[in-house]
Amino acid sequence: MLEINNLTVEVGGRRVLKGVNLGVDVGYTNVLFGPNGAGKSVLLMTLMGFSGYNVVGGEIIFKGEDITRLSVSQRAQMGMGIMTQRPPNLSGVKLHDLLKVIAKDPKETEELAESIDMVRFFDRDVNVGFSGGEIKRSELLQLSAQNPDMLLLDEPESGVDLASIELLGKTINTLLNRDCKCPGEKCKHGKSALVITHTGQVLDYVETDRAFILCNGTVVCSGNPREMLNEIKEQGYEECIKCKLMEI
Numbered sequence: 155m156l157e158i159n160n161l162t163v164e165v166g167g168r169r170v171l172k173g174v175n176l177g178v179d180v181g182y183t184n185v186l187f188g189p190n191g192a193g194k195s196v197l198l199m200t201l202m203g204f205s206g207y208n209v210v211g212g213e214i215i216f217k218g219e220d221i222t223r224l225s226v227s228q229r230a231q232m233g234m235g236i237m238t239q240r241p242p243n244l245s246g247v248k249l250h251d252l253l254k255v256i257a258k259d260p261k262e263t264e265e266l267a268e269s270i271d272m273v274r275f276f277d278r279d280v281n282v283g284f285s286g287g288e289i290k291r292s293e294l295l296q297l298s299a300q301n302p303d304m305l306l307l308d309e310p311e312s313g314v315d316l317a318s319i320e321l322l323g324k325t326i327n328t329l330l331n332r333d334c335k336c337p338g339e340k341c342k343h344g345k346s347a348l349v350i351t352h353t354g355q356v357l358d359y360v361e362t363d364r365a366f367i368l369c370n371g372t373v374v375c376s377g378n379p380r381e382m383l384n385e386i387k388e389q390g391y392e393e394c395i396k397c398k399l400m401e402i
């Protein structure tokens with residue numbers, strides 16, 4: 155579904171990603187761990203094609219096509235969607251109007267809005283004055299309306315209160331399992347995803363397949379998400395970097 159080959163990216167004149175290699179198979183959910191400033195968000199923003207993220211080397215292959223030079227809207231039309239950490243305020247754009255434009259299934263979108271208590275935000279400008287948790291729910295609703303095949307989720311649980319984490323996690327799981335055509339076979343979910351998490355809370359609700367650790371703009375390790383999370387909790391990222399250096 156998604157293949158990232160030797161991706162090197164500069165942001166603000168600085169080389170942030172240095173030859174990143176990773177992939178996500180159809181129907182799989184992979185996780186991205188890494189310390190603050192490692193380049194995780196930059197990677198997701200680059201995958202979505204936002205401006206300011208200059209690819210100076212490597213390629214992004216999505217559904218078999220090289221999308222490295224495609225625009226955000228072209229990538230969205232191909233089935234890529236993102237939930238960013240800090241989405242912009244859209245002053246003058248009501249949430250309901252935005253949803254009407256992007257919703258592939260308006261009825262389903264309205265139902266989800268009800269279930270995550272977002273109907274009362276319909277007449278407000280998107281993200282303007284929303285709390286951290288409200289922004290996450292709004293982003294999730296927009297993503298659901300778009301119904302992408304590949305979900306890029308940047309710390310979906312951050313800023314969400316403990317009582318709401320379950321609702322958020324289950325909602326993400328429902329999105330991932332939409333349109334599942336091959337249960338039990340290679341394709342495990344209907345959708346594919348790459349999820350950034352620090353806490354790992356999302357792992358309690360979503361079946362994940364493989365984790366990658368990004369340190370200083372490079373993938374230093376990959377493996378089972380739960381095992382890696384436990385190791386990070388016990389030993390921190392310093393050990394990942396040392397371990398990688400030992401390989402070299």
Ligand SMILES: Nc1ncnc2c1ncn2[C@@H]1O[C@H](COP(=O)(O)OP(=O)(O)OP(=O)(O)O)[C@@H](O)[C@H]1O
Nearest residue numbers: 165166168170188189190191192193194195196197
């Ligand atoms: N527009 C920009 N201009 C300059 N530097 C930037 C820009 N955007 C990101 N960076 C830098 O790139 C580096 C990686 O940032 P990024 O947001 O990807 O980190 P992260 O791994 O997601 O960290 P965190 O876990 O703290 O969210 C940081 O040092 C950041 O300051």
